[in-house]
Amino acid sequence: MPICSVPTTPQRHRVKIVANKLIANGVSEMLLEPINGRLPDWKAGAHVYVHLPSGKTRQYSLTGDPSIRDCYRLAVKLEEGGGGGSREMHQLAIGCTVEISGPINNFALVPSTDPHLLIAGGIGITPLLSMAYVLERAGRSWRMVVCGRSPDSMPFLKELSGFPPESLILIYTYGEPGHRLAFEDLFSSMDPKTQVYLCGSGRFNHSAAHAFRTSASRTARLVYESFSGSQQSITPAENGFFVELALTGRKLWVPRDKSILEVVEAAGVRVESVCREGYCGTCVVHVLEGSPTYRDDNLFTDEERSSQKVMTLCRCRSNGDLRISL
Template identity: 40%
Template structure:
């Protein structure tokens, strides 16, 4: 588990309808850990709620982090607290940063964002621009008023195509992507229908062209092992029985071992845990095939065990 540090909210800014950004810094002014485009942090609110947000500020600013938070009326209370209660001067816990959505070196990028999915792409665009790569952005939202950071993006001119749905309809992915060709990396973040549409649109492209970050996990099949299994916590010396229908995360917490978590869907990576023995049944949306095959880590919020015994570094 990453150490959680206390950071102060030094600015809170309305970026669009339903979107505010928070600028965070150490109260003593010391530098913050470095990060790379695509990274996120875990925001631990004073209520105890933990939520994951992409870093969307200047990665070369060693003293502040910026995140943006969409108000979600049907959420679990984190975004409402940020919008309604959190204020400059307040202190929050921050875990990370960690990066499950890294920017792979390339001479050419196509970026596609839907709504708040623009946040991880902002530092990617800055990096691509800094390195002189060829890049373009297609950015969609419900309306222009709901689309955050349009002013910042306007500095890039016609490399940025903003498409408010109430003015222009849905994104023309096929027209933006063009014909399949090698040497291009496509990065997309946004709601599930957009991700499904771009997966279809990129089906004929070379392998490893498309890189996605998901807010919501896709449907999963039945677990590899339908019955109970045992989890041994190597550092704690505790053995836990995990019953069907109970997550490893909840079973571990029930015996007093704390594991930082956020999404509980296998999409954010906050609860990543080292596997010392046994074969995990990976049910996350993060690990690549070769990482799953290695079997040396898992996300206990969703993943389970293929064997009757699993040993974790907890």
């Protein structure tokens, strides 16, 4: 990911909901068709922002075969403890219209002849399903491991059955910790040059990333994206600090139990944000003075972290005062 400035709003497209049906427990599949013209082409791993009638904006991965051009396809898990965006998506009626962004891809499938391993945790299958289509069509060596609580909770099982059986491993935990995927065994036994793409909850990804660092070959590569239904908390033991908004010179106190994003919003400053958990990149800003500390799963490269010139407002903190490009 290159050093970037505050993201600009992508071009919006008005689309019509032509299908909205449950395909697994708590998971609804939606088809979106353009009102005028055609929708932009997209590549596996891409997502769009959906601007809901309530004013909420939510980010969802595009799923299915990217070669299908006439509509976009989403799968939305209902998050009971979330902010209401997923429930509003589930309640969208056939024929109603919403605005979406064009495709944005921070989780792209990098061209490679090396073996690929796709690991999906629950609804994290959505971008990986698209990657499976691309890899199969290109004749690449690939496997997908799909983890879920039970068959009833997993979307796309029928569609997955259309892929070669030897490429798929389905693991159901049924709520039992002993049934979970043994990441260490998986990574230690794979081809040393395997390209690993991982998508699941923050906890799922954290467990996998830890196992990858300790078990995988140094020539292997891991790329991951997080899905989470609840906002992660700021550790209250940290000290507070001041943040200066460069455009106005305002200085705001960020207490130990608030994020910079929350403080800036409370001060009446309008900031684009979507995930509020440090993985979508919407609230990235330049750091003009000071040294941020990073909590983001996989958003910034090692080079960007070392430079300390960019940060997210929702997750990054600081041990001292900051001046940022707002």
